[in-house]
Amino acid sequence: MVRLRVRTQVLPNLDRYASALYLRAQRLRFLLFLIVVTVFIVTFWPKRDETGQILLIDPQCLPHVEKSEPCPGPVQVAFTGAAQDVYSGYINLDYEMQEVYDLTTSITFIPTKAFAEKDKKAVPHVLPRFVIKKSAEVAVSLNGVLKVLEIAVPVGLDQFLRFWKNGRKIECLGDLERPNGTAHDVINNAAFGYDKLRQRADIYGSNIFLIGKSLDSWYRKCRLDSPLQVGIFEEEFYDYLLYDISRQFAVSKVVGKRDASLQLNIDVDGASIVLNLLYKNSDEEVKFVVDDEKTHFLPRYHEFCSTSISGFLVTVPCDVSKGKRALFEAVF
Numbered sequence: 294m295v296r297l298r299v300r301t302q303v304l305p306n307l308d309r310y311a312s313a314l315y316l317r318a319q320r321l322r323f324l325l326f327l328i329v330v331t332v333f334i335v336t337f338w339p340k341r342d343e344t345g346q347i348l349l350i351d352p353q354c355l356p357h358v359e360k361s362e363p364c365p366g367p368v369q370v371a372f373t374g375a376a377q378d379v380y381s382g383y384i385n386l387d388y389e390m391q392e393v394y395d396l397t398t399s400i401t402f403i404p405t406k407a408f409a410e411k412d413k414k415a416v417p418h419v420l421p422r423f424v425i426k427k428s429a430e431v432a433v434s435l436n437g438v439l440k441v442l443e444i445a446v447p448v449g450l451d452q453f454l455r456f457w458k459n460g461r462k463i464e465c466l467g468d469l470e471r472p473n474g475t476a477h478d479v480i481n482n483a484a485f486g487y488d489k490l491r492q493r494a495d496i497y498g499s500n501i502f503l504i505g506k507s508l509d510s511w512y513r514k515c516r517l518d519s520p521l522q523v524g525i526f527e528e529e530f531y532d533y534l535l536y537d538i539s540r541q542f543a544v545s546k547v548v549g550k551r552d553a554s555l556q557l558n559i560d561v562d563g564a565s566i567v568l569n570l571l572y573k574n575s576d577e578e579v580k581f582v583v584d585d586e587k588t589h590f591l592p593r594y595h596e597f598c599s600t601s602i603s604g605f606l607v608t609v610p611c612d613v614s615k616g617k618r619a620l621f622e623a624v625f
Contacts, residue, residue, distance in 0.1 A: 345374030348390060348445040349431060350402070352454055358431055359450045366435035370444065371402050380442050383433045388418070397604030398422055398488055401462070418460035419599040421495060421606050424448040455498065459608060463598040467515035483517035486564025488605035490523070493537050499529040502597060502608040504569065505589075512613050517602060520558075520565035524581065524591075527570045530555075538568075554582035 348371045349355065354364035371388035387408040391401045400422055404415040429446045432439060447453035487501075494501045503511055504524040511517055538544065538559065546558035557568040571579040571591070579593045594610035601607070 345372055346390075346427070346445055347372050347384065347386075348425060348447070349429075350388065350447075350453075350457065352457060354431070354433075355447070355450055355454065358429070358446060363432040363434045363439060366433040366440075368431070368433055380433075380440065380444075383435055383440055383442060384444075387415070398492070399599075399601050399604060399606035401601065402460075417462040418457065419462045419601050419606055420453075420456040420460045421492070423453055423456060451498070452495070459500065459597040459599060461598045461611065463600055463609060463611060463613070465512050465515040465600070467513075482562065482564040483519045483521045483566075484602040484605045484607065486519070486561035486566055487517070487521055487523065487607060489561050490538070490542070490559065490566060490568075491606065491608065493541055494525065494529075494534060496537070497529075497531055497534045499525060499531065499534055500597060500608060501525045501568070502594070502610060504571075504591065508609060508613060511600075511607070511609065517607070520567050522567050522569070524569045524571045526579070527572045530570055548584055549582050554588075556582065556584070 349358065349368060350371050351364070351369040354368045357364045366383045367385050368383070369387050370384045371390040372386050373390050373392050385408070386405060388402040388404055391403065398421060400420050402418040402420070404412075404417065409415045424447070425445050426448050427445050428443055431442045431444055431446065433442055434440075491501050501523050502525075503522070505522040507517065507522040538557070543560040544557055545560050548554075548556040548558075551570075553572065555570045559566045559568055569581040569583070571581050571593075573593070574580040574590060575593075577593050578590055580588050580590050582588050592612070594612060596611040597608050598611040598613075599606055599608055
């Protein structure tokens with residue numbers, strides 16, 4: 294009887310103690326997890342460069358750097374943060390490079406006020422993210438005096454020069470009409486999907502850009518809708534790019550033939566993209582076939598610009614700003 298009474302009194306107490314210990318162990322486990330995450334972030338998260346960075350962007354100088362030759366000064370550079378002109382006279386701090394800490398895939402370069410006043414054609418540039426060598430020796434000659442600068446340089450000369458050439462920022466009509474100049478970006482699958490497809494083409498030095506109704510929709514309404522219509526010049530559509538696209542994404546439909554009328558319907562993470570190959574019709578005109586039925590003609594675009602939609606870089610023909618309907622509406 295005594296034994297039964299003791300067991301009846303002790304067991305509930307043991308249950309309470311066990312429950313309390315379990316809750317404390319769970320809290321301690323969660324606390325340890327937070328400590329580990331905090332240590333990881335402090336140790337490995339990219340730290341803000343309080344001193345700033347100076348990046349060589351001069352299209353005339355970079356080929357000299359590639360050949361280990363001196364550049365004629367002063368050279369054009371971009372800067373971040375609190376970077377100072379420690380090479381007085383040898384560099385021109387013409388652009389401020391916006392620092393990127395998130396997952397966006399583009400970098401924006403803004404002309405300084407002084408540079409914009411000096412060069413009326415100076416415009417912001419939007420470039421895909423590229424690899425930067427943080428410290429390199431760049432020899433610059435100015436008035437017969439040679440000086441070695443310790444500054445950052447892009448890795449991959451040809452790629453950077455192509456990015457810079459196609460990087461002039463262009464705004465859609467809606468952005469131009471806003472008094473404060475701010476964009477009203479809407480994150481959507483079309484912009485995200487295009488960005489992923491563009492990145493694959495960038496690897497091979499190819500250029501995929503908006504055409505047709507998608508170009509019109511972006512310029513007049515500041516929006517991208519799925520299905521997205523994009524184009525690529527036939528001579529830039531290499532076999533290994535086709536292989537890469539077919540491996541990275543789901544090609545749901547193939548229409549036409551490679552040598553005359555190829556069209557690919559591609560699903561990129563929920564975005565539907567129609568990629569048309571643009572074939573030369575004349576020096577100033579290209580043609581493409583839609584659904585293997587009708588041949589469309591467009592001007593051959595010679596210059597490309599860029600815009601940023603929700604942090605995603607989009608390439609468009611610079612001529613879109615001229616407002617010529619022929620740039621949007623294909624002729625049958």
